[in-house]
Amino acid sequence: MRTLPLLLICVLLGVASGPHAEPVVVVNARSGIERLSQDEVINIFLGRYRKLPNGAQAIPIDQPETSALRAEFYRRLVNKELNEINAYWSRLIFSGKTSPPRSASSVSEVITLLGSHAGSIAYIERSQVDPRFRIVLEFQR
Amino acid sequence: MFMRRPNQIRVKVAARLLKWSWVGLVACVLSPLCGAANAANTADAPDADRISLQLHGFGTLGVTRADTGGAEYVRDLSQPAGAGKRWTAKVDSLLGVQANMLFSPQTEAVLQAVSRYHFDGSHDPELTWAFLHHDFSPDFSLRAGRLGTEFYMLGDSRLVGYSNLSLRPPPDFYGSLVFSYIDGLDVSTTFPMANGLLSGKLFAGRSPEKAPFGFGIDWDLSGSNMAGGYLDYLNGPWQIRFSHAQVRFKREIPIDDWLVLGGFTLPPYLSMVPDMAMARQAAHFSSIGLVFDQGPLNIQLMFNQIRHDSPAYEDSKAGYALAAYRFGELTPYLGISRSFSMEETLPSSPLPGIDALTAMMVSQSHIDQYTVTLGGRWDIRKNLAMKAQVDWINGKPSSLFLFKNPDPINWDGNMTVYSLALDFVF
Numbered sequence A: 001m002r003t004l005p006l007l008l009i010c011v012l013l014g015v016a017s018g019p020h021a022e023p024v025v026v027v028n029a030r031s032g033i034e035r036l037s038q039d040e041v042i043n044i045f046l047g048r049y050r051k052l053p054n055g056a057q058a059i060p061i062d063q064p065e066t067s068a069l070r071a072e073f074y075r076r077l078v079n080k081e082l083n084e085i086n087a088y089w090s091r092l093i094f095s096g097k098t099s100p101p102r103s104a105s106s107v108s109e110v111i112t113l114l115g116s117h118a119g120s121i122a123y124i125e126r127s128q129v130d131p132r133f134r135i136v137l138e139f140q141r
Numbered sequence B: 001m002f003m004r005r006p007n008q009i010r011v012k013v014a015a016r017l018l019k020w021s022w023v024g025l026v027a028c029v030l031s032p033l034c035g036a037a038n039a040a041n042t043a044d045a046p047d048a049d050r051i052s053l054q055l056h057g058f059g060t061l062g063v064t065r066a067d068t069g070g071a072e073y074v075r076d077l078s079q080p081a082g083a084g085k086r087w088t089a090k091v092d093s094l095l096g097v098q099a100n101m102l103f104s105p106q107t108e109a110v111l112q113a114v115s116r117y118h119f120d121g122s123h124d125p126e127l128t129w130a131f132l133h134h135d136f137s138p139d140f141s142l143r144a145g146r147l148g149t150e151f152y153m154l155g156d157s158r159l160v161g162y163s164n165l166s167l168r169p170p171p172d173f174y175g176s177l178v179f180s181y182i183d184g185l186d187v188s189t190t191f192p193m194a195n196g197l198l199s200g201k202l203f204a205g206r207s208p209e210k211a212p213f214g215f216g217i218d219w220d221l222s223g224s225n226m227a228g229g230y231l232d233y234l235n236g237p238w239q240i241r242f243s244h245a246q247v248r249f250k251r252e253i254p255i256d257d258w259l260v261l262g263g264f265t266l267p268p269y270l271s272m273v274p275d276m277a278m279a280r281q282a283a284h285f286s287s288i289g290l291v292f293d294q295g296p297l298n299i300q301l302m303f304n305q306i307r308h309d310s311p312a313y314e315d316s317k318a319g320y321a322l323a324a325y326r327f328g329e330l331t332p333y334l335g336i337s338r339s340f341s342m343e344e345t346l347p348s349s350p351l352p353g354i355d356a357l358t359a360m361m362v363s364q365s366h367i368d369q370y371t372v373t374l375g376g377r378w379d380i381r382k383n384l385a386m387k388a389q390v391d392w393i394n395g396k397p398s399s400l401f402l403f404k405n406p407d408p409i410n411w412d413g414n415m416t417v418y419s420l421a422l423d424f425v426f
Helices: A003-011 A038-045 A068-078 A081-094 A107-116 B006-042 B255-261 B354-365
Strands: A025-026 A059-062 A121-125 A133-138 B052-066 B094-104 B109-116 B126-136 B140-148 B181-193 B195-205 B208-214 B217-220 B225-235 B238-248 B282-294 B297-308 B315-325 B330-342 B368-381 B384-395 B414-425
Touching: A025 A068, A025 A107, A038 A059, A038 A068, A038 A133, A059 A107, A068 A081, A068 A121, A081 B052, A081 B094, A081 B414, A107 A121, B181 B225, B208 B255, B217 B255
Parallel strands: A059 A121
Antiparallel strands: A025 A121, A025 A133, B052 B094, B052 B414, B094 B109, B109 B126, B126 B140, B140 B181, B181 B195, B195 B225, B208 B217, B225 B238, B238 B282, B282 B297, B297 B315, B315 B330, B330 B368, B368 B384, B384 B414
16 A cells, blocks of 8 residues: 555656665664664654664764665655655754754765764665675565 | 934944844854865765854745735734735745854754844844754753744744745644744753653743734843743654643733823823733643654644733634645645634723723734635755645634734634745755
8 A cells, every 4th residue: 555655656757667776774784783673763864863772873874865765765764755854854954953864975975984983874775785784674675 | 204314224224234244244254164064074084073064044935915904914923914915925935044063963053043024024134043952962962042942843943934834834823922932941852662752852041032012012022931841752653742831921011002002091001900911920831732744644733722820811722733645746735723712801990991991902812713724835846845825714803813903894804815935945
């Protein structure tokens, strides 16, 4: 049922149904984090609660704004379009609350940022996962 | 009207320039840092070891028209006049700029200024936020300085049209709220509970604001003590919040000035009816908010109750329900809101005619109406949305409080309001 509105959107927008990017949520392998629930990842990326299970501060990283992976990640995470995510953040920014995840300028910057901080958490294309990272959440198709 | 002497005009212009000058000053001081921030962002070092600066803004270009000249439609009671039968931009148009200065990942300073049509009929910019924010841990933070007040859920983002679904927050619910910020502090905490998040916030401070009272007179709210807090629980798509806030007014309502302009010549009114005083009296605001937000569906349900210690304003209750469903870039929404006030037991005076005057004054705060709202939001592109909305207000002729300048002969309590707005953020 959940995919029905999404399909409808694709039809409405005339979006070509090319192969979808497949985001997986990863952390630095040294962080000691094994798994995160979808709710925990939502809380971190939407700035509601940025504490990892080991007590450390979670530092979320977004893919570049134009990235298809970013749009796909938020669709799978909360079933929201990027416009809605922007509206959500504009509420929090302009009421002086939490800041959005740091937006990387490129895919390679995401990788660099992930490696440089133990609390870093990001989503990357499954094919880019290597031994420096640990997958903590995968989305059901 | 008398003619202004040229030096008066000059003083006025100078005063206005002075009011804007701090914006320029902040920009001048921060612009070299801005360059540094950009450099820091492109460098490999990910952490904000250096001070970084972000400049953002939000705004709305909106036009509004009502189908009657019987009363003027306002967004909230901070506006001294509103929309009648001609299109006007003053109800919803505004511009805000904000600077966030990050000293470390845990500490930042936030400055925000907003220009909108407000209490004195001008668009003079107001310094709405100016505070320091520090996270002592991921779940405990403190802010001190000039802060937004959250009397009700979503109450501190009322001006950010882009972040809201409907064209403006329902005036039945938010319209009587003239408080936007305090000089004070707040603390907030969040912790996980039963698969959800429980959070709470407490704030206290003093108001620096003014509100229009009528006939061009302001009620100076400055120095009024405000305190409040909320308890919030979020679980999956559900969020529920209980809020309570209290204001203890420092200064008296300008009744005598108002009576003089209304054509009455009397001894000081409060010397005759001291129980009508507002100074040192409190107003209490309680509310419950419930939001269901899942995928394309968003539903909001809120209730509030306002109690005044003084009989000068009637106690009131309000509620609204708003439902929206997103179809691609289009999000139609439908809402219904209701507000009403309870008649007070009024203090009486042995002097002839004074009781009628008291009743007339208190009747200005009477509300008994409901509104049906139908509208749509179109996300044109990133950070830009267009909205169109129609509000059908059905009220008693005695429902005066949420309107401005009602005409006693032509006001029947019913009004249809048409609005168009372009909301943006940058």
